[in-house]
Amino acid sequence: MIRLLLADDQALVRGALSALLNLEPDIEVVAEVGSGLDVVAAARSSSPDVAMLDIEMPGMDGIAATAALREALPDVRVLIVTTFGRPGYLRRALQAGASGFVVKDTPAAQLAEAVRRVAQGLRVVDPELATDSLMTGDSPLSPRETEVLQAARDGSSAAAIAGRLFLSEGTVRNHLSAAIGKTGATNRAEAVRLAESNGWL
Incomplete structure (x- = not known):
């Protein structure tokens, strides 16, 4: 059974993701939080295998929460799921230690598969975003x-x-x-x- 932590500041989205993923026979949502600031504490108390994080959250965004989680609990893998499919976000998320990056309109079956692949130690990246990221390149800003x-x-x-x-x-x-x-x-x-x-x- 893959233990999953969900972090999204929109309660409706969080609830929908939880309901969908709990239908999978091999995935169990063990914690839900609405802020990036709560991710590490929730992970410490629920021992997830995978943390599914939104990017835009109050207090601490998903990219900063990824870095904090990877530092505190390096065995927990991170899958970023976001409405905002921006190439710079993808690059920054991967640099922070995320294992996967997909957009929220990904079909439920593909989302569940992304969780499984990340749990196995594989990398999962939305192919269109990966292409855009290569085309856009690194941020030119210091x-x-x-x-x-x-x-x-x-x-x-x-x-x-x-x-x-x-x-x-x-x-x-x-x-x-x-x-x-x-x-x-x-x-x-x-x-x-x-x-x-x-x-x-």
């Missing part, structure tokens, strides 16, 4: 440019971003300018949008 662009998501001024990140305003402007250039954007709002659509943020 870690600091990524951090500054993330802070600019809410439209904050350079001064506000500088205060939050403990940088000078000039440094923030330089990083924003570099990020705009590297993404091929015309302004920082467009740079944020392009970086998000590629899964770089």
